Structure formats: structure tokens, C-alpha cells
Amino acid sequence: MNIIYVLLSISVVVAIVFFIAFIISVKRGQYDDTYTPSVRMLFEDEVIDSKENSKITDK
Amino acid sequence: MKLCYHCGEACKSDSLVFDEKDFCCNGCKTVYEILSSNDLDYYYALDNRPGISPKTQLGKFDFLKNDEIVEKLLEFKSKEVCIVNLLIPEIHCSSCIWVLENLSKLHPGIKTSQVNFPEKTLRIHFSAEKITFSQLVELLCKLGYEPYISLSDSDKKEKNIDRSLIYKLGVAGFAFGNIMFLSFPEYFEVKEFWLDQFKYVFRWLMFAFSLPVVFYSASTYFISAFKGLKSGILNIDVPIALGITVLFLRSTFEVVFDLGTGFFDSLSGLVFFLLLGRFFQQKTYSYLSFERDYKSYFPIGITRINHPNTQNQNEEQVEVYKLRKGDKILIRNNELIPVDAKLLEGDALIDYSFVTGEAVPVSIKKADKIYAGGKQTAGLLQVEVLKPVEQSYLTQLWNNEVFDKNFKGSFQDLTNKISGYFTKAILSISILATIAWYFIDPSMMPKVFTAVLIIACPCALALAAPFTLGNLLRIFGQHKFYLKEANIIEKMANIDAVVFDKTGTLTSTKRNIITYEGDLLSEEEKSLLNSTLRASNHPLSRSLYEILEQNDIKTLDYFTEEVGKGMAASANRNSIKIGAFKYVAENNELEQDVLNQTAVHISTNNHYKGRYILKNEYRENVTQLFKELGQNKQLFVLSGDNDGERKSLEKLLPLSTKMSFNQKPQDKLQFIKKLQEEGKSVMMIGDGLNDAGALKQSDVGVVISENINVFSPACDAILDASVFGKIGQFFSLANSGHRIIKFSFLLSLFYNLIGLGFAVTGHLSPIVAAILMPLSSISIVAFTTVSSQYSAKRILKKDAKNIQYQAELNYQ
Numbered sequence: 001m002n003i004i005y006v007l008l009s010i011s012v013v014v015a016i017v018f019f020i021a022f023i024i025s026v027k028r029g030q031y032d033d034t035y036t037p038s039v040r041m042l043f044e045d046e047v048i049d050s051k052e053n054s055k056i057t058d059k
Numbered sequence: 060m061k062l063c064y065h066c067g068e069a070c071k072s073d074s075l076v077f078d079e080k081d082f083c084c085n086g087c088k089t090v091y092e093i094l095s096s097n098d099l100d101y102y103y104a105l106d107n108r109p110g111i112s113p114k115t116q117l118g119k120f121d122f123l124k125n126d127e128i129v130e131k132l133l134e135f136k137s138k139e140v141c142i143v144n145l146l147i148p149e150i151h152c153s154s155c156i157w158v159l160e161n162l163s164k165l166h167p168g169i170k171t172s173q174v175n176f177p178e179k180t181l182r183i184h185f186s187a188e189k190i191t192f193s194q195l196v197e198l199l200c201k202l203g204y205e206p207y208i209s210l211s212d213s214d215k216k217e218k219n220i221d222r223s224l225i226y227k228l229g230v231a232g233f234a235f236g237n238i239m240f241l242s243f244p245e246y247f248e249v250k251e252f253w254l255d256q257f258k259y260v261f262r263w264l265m266f267a268f269s270l271p272v273v274f275y276s277a278s279t280y281f282i283s284a285f286k287g288l289k290s291g292i293l294n295i296d297v298p299i300a301l302g303i304t305v306l307f308l309r310s311t312f313e314v315v316f317d318l319g320t321g322f323f324d325s326l327s328g329l330v331f332f333l334l335l336g337r338f339f340q341q342k343t344y345s346y347l348s349f350e351r352d353y354k355s356y357f358p359i360g361i362t363r364i365n366h367p368n369t370q371n372q373n374e375e376q377v378e379v380y381k382l383r384k385g386d387k388i389l390i391r392n393n394e395l396i397p398v399d400a401k402l403l404e405g406d407a408l409i410d411y412s413f414v415t416g417e418a419v420p421v422s423i424k425k426a427d428k429i430y431a432g433g434k435q436t437a438g439l440l441q442v443e444v445l446k447p448v449e450q451s452y453l454t455q456l457w458n459n460e461v462f463d464k465n466f467k468g469s470f471q472d473l474t475n476k477i478s479g480y481f482t483k484a485i486l487s488i489s490i491l492a493t494i495a496w497y498f499i500d501p502s503m504m505p506k507v508f509t510a511v512l513i514i515a516c517p518c519a520l521a522l523a524a525p526f527t528l529g530n531l532l533r534i535f536g537q538h539k540f541y542l543k544e545a546n547i548i549e550k551m552a553n554i555d556a557v558v559f560d561k562t563g564t565l566t567s568t569k570r571n572i573i574t575y576e577g578d579l580l581s582e583e584e585k586s587l588l589n590s591t592l593r594a595s596n597h598p599l600s601r602s603l604y605e606i607l608e609q610n611d612i613k614t615l616d617y618f619t620e621e622v623g624k625g626m627a628a629s630a631n632r633n634s635i636k637i638g639a640f641k642y643v644a645e646n647n648e649l650e651q652d653v654l655n656q657t658a659v660h661i662s663t664n665n666h667y668k669g670r671y672i673l674k675n676e677y678r679e680n681v682t683q684l685f686k687e688l689g690q691n692k693q694l695f696v697l698s699g700d701n702d703g704e705r706k707s708l709e710k711l712l713p714l715s716t717k718m719s720f721n722q723k724p725q726d727k728l729q730f731i732k733k734l735q736e737e738g739k740s741v742m743m744i745g746d747g748l749n750d751a752g753a754l755k756q757s758d759v760g761v762v763i764s765e766n767i768n769v770f771s772p773a774c775d776a777i778l779d780a781s782v783f784g785k786i787g788q789f790f791s792l793a794n795s796g797h798r799i800i801k802f803s804f805l806l807s808l809f810y811n812l813i814g815l816g817f818a819v820t821g822h823l824s825p826i827v828a829a830i831l832m833p834l835s836s837i838s839i840v841a842f843t844t845v846s847s848q849y850s851a852k853r854i855l856k857k858d859a860k861n862i863q864y865q866a867e868l869n870y871q
Binding site: 015 | 222
């Protein structure tokens with residue numbers, strides 16, 4: 001049953017890793033603006049599309 | 060009617076057609092050209108007609124050519140890259156985000172740009188070698204996204220966002236979850252070999268997890284309790300801090316001496332819930348600012364004319380702060396005048412709406428004084444500085460001690476009022492119970508003493524206000540009433556005097572009513588009047604012209620306009636004079652209160668005919684609102700204007716309303732102060748910079764605004780002008796919030812009594828605490844949320860029905 005020490009330490013370490021990830025993400029300001037990224041996410045492909053289209057018409 | 064492809068405004072008869080699309084003006088067409096030639100026409104696909112018509116005046120941002128000013132605006136500067144964060148009030152849709160984030164396609168000097176939509180800011184990385192800052196701003200203006208750059212930007216300190224609450228909440232939540240897992244096995248008091256074997260590891264781990272909770276997450280409560288005790292107040296944080304301390308000490312004691320599991324789970328849960336309450340209460344409207352002073356209005360740079368009337372006369376862009384008495388400066392059309400000045404040259408037509416809320420511009424004669432805060436609306440001006448920025452008539456107001464410090468500290472909210480009694484009661488119960496146990500079983504004494512303090516920790520009590528108020532704050536926001544902080548709702552519930560500003564607050568700034576008084580005009584005279592008005596650029600004549608029926612326009616034989624006086628014209632041997640009374644009818648006399656009105660006087664063939672009187676229309680529901688508020692509050696109207704409107708106000712408002720006229724900004728502040736000294740809780744509702752002192756002095760300062768993105772003076776709350784009539788409803792919702800808090804106090808006291816039952820009898824086991832504490836907290840949260848939603852629905856729905864009813868009545 002001494003395996004419980006290993007399991008415990010793994011679970012604590014995993015928890016702490018996630019906790020640190022949370023702190024870092026807050027520190028970098030990822031939660032400062034929670035709206036714009038949701039809009040920005042939808043653009044990306046379209047930009048490339050319109051570019052390609054215009055290249056085709058150029059030819 | 061054709062709509063502009065870019066901005067969606069209706070095109071006038073002369074719409075521009077380009078690329079088979081209609082445009083209302085050249086500006087819009089240019090934006091389209093720029094975007095389409097750079098493969099950015101996806102802008103128009105994202106949203107229908109998303110654009111903003113560019114309206115920037117040429118030369119408005121000339122001051123950005125001064126490196127000293129630019130230096131202050133940049134966040135970071137090096138040879139390769141500069142970073143700047145610009146506020147762009149026009150950001151309103153996803154197309155805006157898209158085009159602004161693709162700025163790099165428009166100019167190679169721009170590296171990246173990122174929009175923060177809620178704050179309406181754009182962060183740009185650019186290379187100063189390829190594009191100067193003023194070119195960058197020019198580009199933005201060309202696209203219609205004019206950045207807002209004001210004096211307050213230039214002296215801002217490094218802005219540090221305070222994220223400590225999120226960290227504390229994160230730590231507490233993290234520890235709470237882990238401790239719950241670890242304490243779970245011991246909840247079921249089973250005797251089992253392995254459980255006994257490992258319980259020490261579990262306990263010490265729990266102890267370790269609780270350390271950051273007590274010493275970091277809960278530090279706010281210790282500090283606040285300490286401060287409270289130091290100033291002799293038993294605030295709500297005192298019993299909380301006491302509870303946390305006792306919880307921690309007793310649990311540690313139990314673990315160290317192998318007496319039990321301790322209450323680490325309840326401890327971390329308690330702190331987590333408390334912080335959650337704080338977090339919920341902290342709703343901010345980041346795009347609104349409640350802390351503005353005159354600096355946010357004023358431009359940061361201005362054009363100074365050096366060495367006037369000499370050979371080396373030149374223009375220089377200087378910071379506003381560097382203006383000295385006697386300097387000659389240039390004011391362009393639509394520019395704000397930052398200092399008190401004397402008019403030297405040009406047609407001055409000053410719009411003081413920023414300051415007073417009065418929308419009709421005032422014309423000023425040569426050598427007369429122009430006050431800071433006015434906006435020039437009729438072309439180029441040359442003025443001489445009379446006083447530097449800080450000493451101008453308007454800005455002097457900010458030297459008042461009210462603006463010095465946050466002196467609104469005297470307000471004691473309901474929670475803290477009750478916590479004094481609560482703490483005393485808890486302490487006496489715990490001592491009495493301990494004494495009682497002395498006679499029964501002295502060994503139980505410390506256990507009972509600590510158990511009482513633990514279970515009585517007023518978690519639910521402390522959560523009642525944050526959740527009710529936080530919820531109401533959001534509901535108010537949905538109804539366009541934006542509060543700076545949640546505790547303003549509690550202050551609102553205590554208000555017993557409401558002071559209104561007149562111009563811009565009771566009157567709407569947009570619409571004007573025009574009535575005619577005097578002899579009727581013949582058809583001939585009417586057409587002459589129209590033709591003359593048509594030729595003038597004065598705003599009063601323009602708005603009059605638009606309202607009057609347009610019958611046949613004549614060619615004028617003669618036309619002349621004198622700034623600040625009026626105009627004269629003639630056609631077909633008839634002559635007409637339009638303008639100020641003195642100019643129009645030199646020999647006639649009029650009563651003073653007629654002269655006080657804003658009016659356009661008319662005389663034909665040197666014979667005085669009559670006047671068109673322009674009145675600011677009072678907002679709808681003014682009468683109804685005053686009646687509603689007057690039931691339990693004293694009402695006052697303060698106005699900076701003369702008392703020309705007294706009679707019409709008396710007709711509109713209940714008799715009990717007290718009115719004062721000719722109030723200077725300083726007088727308004729004193730007025731509020733006097734009311735407060737009489738023991739009243741005062742709400743000030745105003746709009747302009749001249750109300751700034753009164754707003755600050757009052758217990759709750761509300762700014763009414765036609766457009767919340769436009770800047771308003773420092774205040775506690777911003778009210779969208781469209782919901783002006785709802786103020787009464789907001790008051791009753793604040794009151795019902797107050798009642799909800801009281802109810803939840805009763806509820807939490809009930810939980811405390813149950814808990815005390817366990818504690819006093821010596822039966823408080825960790826599992827009872829672990830169940831009772833979250834249960835009470837969660838039920839309080841549920842109760843406050845549901846009941847505040849319900850009462851909001853009830854109060855504001857009633858209002859919707861009322862409006863409908865009113866509309867039907869009006870229709871009949």
C-alpha cells in the first residue's frame with residue numbers, strides 16, 4: 001500500500017502544475033479581455049480566402 | 060432612399076457612386092477605396108454597412124508632430140519598434156476588430172495591431188522609422204477610427220491592473236478542492252487499518268494546503284479587521300478574521316496532538332466562498348470611466364503663434380501645460396479651448412455644452428472673454444491666453460478639497476452595522492457556554508469555546524450583501540444604468556434628497572422647440588426670412604431654417620452678416636433684419652424676462668415684428684418622475700442659467716420642488732454640502748463639467764449622458780439619457796435590494812442558531828461544520844440571486860406596462 005505515497009505525490013504535482021498554469025495565464029493578461037478573442041477566432045481563415053480570391057482575379 | 064455602402068447613413072440627393080456602390084460623402088468613399096485596393100473589402104462582408112464616416116478636422120492632430128508630446132503617449136520606444144495603446148471610441152462591431160487588426164496590410168510600418176473590444180482600445184506595434192506616430196493617427200482618422208487623445212493620457216502613470224483578487228481566489232479554490240479530497244476518507248468514521256495508517260499523511264498534507272489560504276488568500280480579512288479595530292469599529296471582517304484564526308489554530312492543534320482531523324476543509328471553503336462573493340461584486344464597465352476630470356476633455360497640444368506680427372512669426376505645437384499668460388494661440392473649428400482667453404480674431408461661436416449642457420452656441424465679440432471648455436464651431440480663431448490651464452475659471456473647481464482625497468468614507472453599510480452587534484453576541488455566547496461547561500465537564504471547555512467561534516463565523520452573513528448588490532449591479536447595467544461600485548446601491552436606498560441640474564439634465568440636449576411670438580408675418584416676409592436664413596451659417600439660423608416651411612426662395616439683392624449680432628438682407632425693396640434684439644430693433648424696449656430667452660428676433664423694413672423662441676425641450680416623464688420621487692424625497696433644481704425658465708419649470712414640477720438659478724459650479728458644490736450638513740443623504744444628477752464639484756460632493760453622483768461613450772465628469776454612476784424616466788424604478792429596486800439583504804441576514808442567523816446548537820452542546824464534528832457552512836452559503840447565494848432577479852422583473856416590468864399605458868393615453 002506504500003504506492004499511495006507515489007499516487008499522492010503525483011496527484012499533488014499534477015494539481016500544482018495546473019495551478020501554476022492558471023497563475024501564469026492570469027499574469028499574462030489572458031483573462032483581461034475575454035470577448036475579443038472569441039470574435040477574432042472566426043476571422044483567420046477568411047482573411048486568407050479573400051487574398052487568394054483576389055490573386056485569382058488578378059490573373 | 061439610398062443608404063451609404065460604407066456607413067449606412069441615408070445619402071442626400073447628391074450621392075456619390077463608385078464601383079456601383081452609393082456613398083454619402085467623399086470620406087466614406089475614400090475609406091472604401093483604401094480598403095478595397097488593399098484586399099480588405101471583407102470588412103463589408105462581416106457586418107452590413109459597418110463603417111464610420113471619417114469626420115476628423117484637418118490639423119486636429121498637428122500637435123503629434125511635437126516629439127515631446129508623442130514621447131509621453133508611447134508605451135514603449137526603441138529604434139525598431141514603438142508600442143502605443145490608443146482609445147478608439149468608434150469601435151463597435153466585429154468588422155472594426157477585423158480591419159483594425161489588419162492595419163499591417165495598409166502600411167508596412169505597422170507590425171501588429173490588437174483590439175481590446177470591451178475597453179475599446181487598439182494596441183499597435185509600429186516602426187518609427189517607416190511611419191511616424193502622427194502619420195499613424197492620420198491613417199486611423201482616414202478610416203474613420205479617430206483615436207481619442209487627451210491631456211490625461213499625457214501624465215498617466217504606468218497602469219497596473221490589480222489581479223490580486225483573482226490570484227487569491229485561485230489559491231483558495233485550489234486548496235479547497237484538494238483539501239476536500241484529502242479529508243473525504245475521514246468523514247465516515249470507520250476503523251480501518253489502512254485508513255489509520257495513512258491518516259497522518261493526509262492530515263499533514265491538508266495542513267500544508269491550508270497555509271497559503273490562511274496567510275495569502277485570507278490576508279485581506281486580517282488587514283481589514285485590524286484596521287477596523289484600530290479605528291474602533293467592529294466591521295464584518297472582525298468576526299471573519301476571528302473565525303479563520305480559531306479554525307486554523309484549533310485544526311493545527313488537533314493535527315499536532317493527534318486529536319482529530321481538524322477543520323481545514325471548512326476553513327478553505329469559507330475563504331473560497333467569501334472571496335467568490337467579493338469577485339462577484341466586482342463588476343466593472345471597463346469602457347466607461349468614472350474618474351474623469353477636465354483633463355480628459357482637453358486637447359494635449361495646441362498651436363501657438365510665436366512672435367506675432369514680427370518677421371519671424373511662426374506656428375509651433377506646444378503642450379497645453381506650457382501656455383502662459385499673453386501667449387497667442389490658434390483654435391481650429393471644432394477644437395476645444397483649453398484656457399480662459401480673449402478673442403483676437405475670427406468669428407467665435409462657442410458651444411459650451413461640455414460645460415453647461417446648453418446646446419445652443421454663444422457668439423462672442425472681439426476682445427471678449429472665452430472660457431475654457433468651450434468648443435469653437437465657426438472657423439479659425441486667434442485668441443490670447445488670459446490664464447494658464449490650471450487657473451482657468453472652470454479648472455479652478457478641481458482645486459477644491461473635495462477632489463483631493465477619497466473622503467466618502469463615512470458611509471457604513473448594512474452588513475457592518477449589524478456585525479457590531481453580531482460580534483458582541485457571539486463573544487458573549489461563547490464565554491457563557493464555556494462557563495456553563497465548567498460545571499459539567501471542564502475538559503470540554505476549550506473545545507466548546509472554539510466550536511462556537513468557528514460555527515458562528517459569519518460567512519453567509521458576509522455573502523448576503525455582495526451577491527444581492529452584485530446581481531442588482533448587473534441588472535441595472537442591462538437597463539443602461541451603470542454603477543461604479545456595488546455599494547452605491549445601498550447608498551441609493553438611503554437617499555432622501557435629490558438635486559437635479561437643469562440644462563442638459565432635465566432638458567434634452569438634442570431637440571429644440573421653436574415657437575413664434577409677435578405679429579404674424581406675411582407670405583412675402585416669410586419667403587424673405589427663409590431666403591435670408593438660408594444664406595447664414597449660424598447654428599440658430601440653420602436649425603430655424605430646417606424647421607420652417609420652405610416656400611419659394613428668392614435671390615437676395617443684399618445680404619450682410621455681423622458676427623454676434625445678426626444679419627440684414629433685402630429683396631424686392633423689402634428689407635429684413637434677423638438676430639439679436641438690440642441689433643434688430645434699436646429703439647424698442649422689451650421686458651427683461653423676454654430678453655433672457657434664447658430667441659431670434661425679426662424686423663422688416665425697420666419695424667419690429669416678433670421673435671422665434673428656441674427652447675430646450677424637457678425630457679419626457681419629467682413631471683411623472685418628480686411626482687414619483689417627491690413622495691418620499693426632497694427635490695431640488697439647480698441651474699447655472701438665469702431664471703427665464705422658472706415659470707415653465709413651475710408648471711412642470713410639483714410645488715414642493717425648490718429651485719435655484721444663477722448657480723456657479725462652486726455654488727452647486729456648496730449647496731450640496733449644506734444639505735449634507737443638515738443631515739441629508741444627497742443624490743446629484745447632472746451632466747456637464749460645471750456639475751463636477753457637486754457630483755463629487757454628493758453621496759451618490761449620477762451623470763446623465765446621451766451617449767455613454769462620450770466622456771462624462773467623475774461620478775458614481777452613469778445613466779443613459781433614454782432611461783431618464785426610470786430613475787424612480789431604480790430607486791425602488793435599490794430599496795428592495797436593501798430588504799433582500801435584511802431577509803438574508805435573518806436566514807443566516809437562523810443557520811447560525813442551528814450551528815450554535817451543535818457547538819454549545821459540544822457535538823461539533825468536522826463533518827457537521829463541513830456540511831453546514833457550504834450549505835448556508837449556497838442557500839444564501841441562491842436566495843439573494845433568485846429574489847433580486849424576481850424583484851427586478853417585477854419592478855421593471857411594471858414600468859414597461861406603465862410606459863405602454865402612457866403611450867396609449869397619449870395616442871388617444
